[in-house]
Amino acid sequence: MMTPFNPIPTARNAHLQTLLPRLLRRQPLFAPIWQAFDLPDGDFVDLAWTHHPEVGQPIIVLFHGLAGSFDSPYANGLLAAFKQQGWCGVVMHFRGCSGRLNRAPRTYHSGETEDARAFLTYLRQTYPNNEIAAVGVSLGGNMLVRYLADYQHDPIVSCGCAISPPLDLAACSTRIQQGFSRVYQAYLLRSMRQTLSEKLTRHQKVGRWHAGERPKIKTLFEFDQTVTAPLHGFDDAQHYYQSCSGLSVLDAITVPLAIIHAKDDPFMTDAVIPTSPLPANIDYQLSEHGGHVGFVTGSWRQPQFWLEQSVPHWLASRLCSSR
Template structure:
């Protein structure tokens, strides 16, 4: 983010849980890229499961272990970021950390994000909470009622905050954590069109187009564009105008961004929620920083000076420390183990 006031830098940031960037690697872009370098190897072998949705489509689940053998364990659901999956460094890293704590973790892949195109003429987006709501109810019905939390990363964090705001007291979660969430979508979209952040836009747009091509070849006619139109897109806004908005009933990208930004819903959150942002996140602007006066007491906000976008890598190059894998379990423990 662009520099903010000193008050914002320290606002609601617990002194006992600071983030200290890796020695010599405090740069925002280094922090953003580092997880892919230090978490290249997947050490956890997931248990895969396909869940059929009420409309006949499906989502794929990656569990930290067989849920049938872990019914009584506290559960943590992970909602990944844009075009993320179990193979994203933060995802398998967090699942491994939760398993080590004796918790059952699961990545709920958004439609089409597990490597297999979904069947229907829709995909997923930052405010699409219906699949997550269904999944959380299914989780309780199928595997019993135990302490349950959710962690949302980037797009998944905005979606999680939307869900918790919409559901209020009826939310089935005991607690939630949103990391690097674009809580105001329009300003974040504009930020990705500026300066070095355009590199990230090209990367993300490339992933979206690759996934859309796979879907169009497997299920022709299930997206409101053809391959030629897809190829001509140059910005994420082009994709959201042509596909995200039209496939999900929005007027255009701006309408989608306005209606699916989670920041206005935060005052309605009733369950414990921790929001973590880095001040130097190259995907964000100060617009995502909530006004502390509008937050209910159950919402905790932590703004670190460094960390990039879903980076937060500390320690040294020889011994890197993934701060999120320490901070998130530490914060969730009271809600999952009491």
């Protein structure tokens, strides 16, 4: 079990918790080592390493959230915490999220596990003496849940952690269109529309959009309806949400997995909280406060990132080479 999360007493508000990491950490904590990793279909993803892995050193793979990257405060913060623990950390950027546009029209989504599988297979073959674990954040957390269920008989990773995963995609798509959460939606869409526009200068068609068009997408649902779903073989956004939500496949996971949620997450609703008994290998952590990938504790003078303390502590108790 993790130490319970207690927010800064005057910073319990969900939106404040969500925004504080970006306000407190404006620059990455370190400069990573970059590597381009070629995928089986001829495309590529970019990797950001803490350092080159040493023989026998655990490797912790981080899967970021929607429109995230190494520059996201949670990403470089967690990687720095992994390095401090004596491990090697690496962010596998999803296609087009590293600052370089990927080659194919194809992008990524909450249930796309093939790229993760290709990279994890590469790690197993290249570093056969290194134990591998994975951490997924937000969209990357749901993707990790789906990956562990899809590859339950050979997951490669020995344990994992999903932080603020949108385990019911339809409910989360509706929630982010309400109230102040629309601010987050607008922020995410700016980056996603820009990437889509750049793709349309290279490809004749991306999803339902054609070269020369200016995509006027106002909601994440519209993006999933016109880009994500048609690009990846789903009938529509609802089909994508139903097919890729992680909540229904938790029982299929066989390795130790921690799931961290906050009840006040402004990206989500109670629909993401499991109601059925979970298998013993899943450690479910539900906090009253924390926002979306926030979880800032301590004091205003000395704020602390609870995730950067709790996640490595939990992983250390599950990694064989850390015992």
